[in-house]
Amino acid sequence: MNAIEQALIFLRNGKLVAIPTETVYGLGGDARNPAALAQIYHVKGRPMTNPLIVHIPNIEAIHDWAIEIPESAFKVARAFWPGPLTLILKRHPSVLDLVTGGQETIALRIPNHPLTLQLLAEFNGGIAAPSANRYGRLSPTTAEHVRVELGDSVDYILDGGPCAVGIESTILDLSQDFPAVLRPGHISVDALETILKTDLHTKHHSKIIVPGLSESHYAPHKPLYLLEKDVLWETALQLALEKKSFNLLSFETPPFKIFPNQWITEPCDPIHYAEKLYTDLHDLDEEKVSCILVECPPNTIEWEAVRDRLQRAATALKPLLF
Numbered sequence: 001m002n003a004i005e006q007a008l009i010f011l012r013n014g015k016l017v018a019i020p021t022e023t024v025y026g027l028g029g030d031a032r033n034p035a036a037l038a039q040i041y042h043v044k045g046r047p048m049t050n051p052l053i054v055h056i057p058n059i060e061a062i063h064d065w066a067i068e069i070p071e072s073a074f075k076v077a078r079a080f081w082p083g084p085l086t087l088i089l090k091r092h093p094s095v096l097d098l099v100t101g102g103q104e105t106i107a108l109r110i111p112n113h114p115l116t117l118q119l120l121a122e123f124n125g126g127i128a129a130p131s132a133n134r135y136g137r138l139s140p141t142t143a144e145h146v147r148v149e150l151g152d153s154v155d156y157i158l159d160g161g162p163c164a165v166g167i168e169s170t171i172l173d174l175s176q177d178f179p180a181v182l183r184p185g186h187i188s189v190d191a192l193e194t195i196l197k198t199d200l201h202t203k204h205h206s207k208i209i210v211p212g213l214s215e216s217h218y219a220p221h222k223p224l225y226l227l228e229k230d231v232l233w234e235t236a237l238q239l240a241l242e243k244k245s246f247n248l249l250s251f252e253t254p255p256f257k258i259f260p261n262q263w264i265t266e267p268c269d270p271i272h273y274a275e276k277l278y279t280d281l282h283d284l285d286e287e288k289v290s291c292i293l294v295e296c297p298p299n300t301i302e303w304e305a306v307r308d309r310l311q312r313a314a315t316a317l318k319p320l321l322f
């Protein structure tokens with residue numbers, strides 16, 4: 001039996017399967033099976049009011065999950081699916097409350113990963129899958145991350161290698177009178193506006209509640225401080241002088257006299273940065289260090305999605321020393 005066949009058996013029996021996607025690994029279960037959905041919340045330790053994304057096999061399947069679907073939904077779906085874009089639409093009455101957290105909306109996407117696309121085609125239903133990490137923690141971008149984080153509480157892990165995009169999908173709300181981006185991601189606001197031929201609103205204008213998008217999220221175990229370059233080096237030097245062990249994620253090599261326990265230099269390009277981000281944070285989240293220092297990426301639109309994840313991962317936005 002191959003891996004897909006095995007995963008299918010687990011899904012059909014209401015069990016949980018970690019699925020690879022191009023963004024992050026998902027903790028998947030049959031979106032029509034209440035027991036599987038309850039188990040997802042249980043394993044993640046996530047409040048039941050925080051709804052799940054349903055992964056579907058093809059664009060036509062939108063009709064199984066949503067109603068009053070605007071033409072704009074099909075336009076962006078044709079342009080970006082399979083891909084890192086989640087659409088919020090009005091829910092179909094048959095959708096279980098456990099999927100939507102009791103809201104009148106549903107989140108849908110077709111992920112772009114060959115194994116999961118094959119799994120979805122054969123399953124011929126919807127797979128509800130939040131990121132396969134415990135609530136509030138770093139998202140997994142390799143099968144090993146899932147194994148370490150969830151262990152035996154996931155029934156099967158479909159190993160599809162490292163995720164190509166590395167951060168969670170862009171969430172676009174099309175359930176209201178105006179389209180709004182609720183979570184920035186790899187598919188940019190610009191790219192969406194080009195297809196939709198209209199300006200997008202931000203989540204602050206939206207009435208939709210996105211419970212998972214609380215301020216603190218995607219966090220490593222160790223405190224993470226997100227610092228502008230000058231403050232970063234000052235703080236690192238101070239920690240080094242105090243003989244405190246710390247890890248560092250920066251764009252440049254640390255200057256002389258600053259010796260982190262481990263440091264990683266990041267590429268100055270947001271796409272490659274995003275691809276490595278969670279893997280690097282997983283690696284830097286070591287027991288033996290007191291904290292992780294991260295250099296703030298530029299405050300520009302291209303870096304919005306990466307900055308969003310780092311700001312949520314940060315323990316405090318205020319500098320460590322002051």
Ligand code: TXA
Nearest residue numbers: 023026051052105106107130131168169210211212213
């Ligand atoms: O890239 C991704 O989106 C990954 C992969 C596995 O597909 N999934 C993911 O799921 O990031 P999760 O559960 O970690 O984040 C989904 C977000 C949550 O913030 C949730 O509150 C929001 O989507 N969401 C889900 N359904 C919603 C709904 N009906 N209305 C509003 N927000 C919703």
Ligand code: MG
Nearest residue numbers: 130131139212
């Ligand atoms: Mg998540």
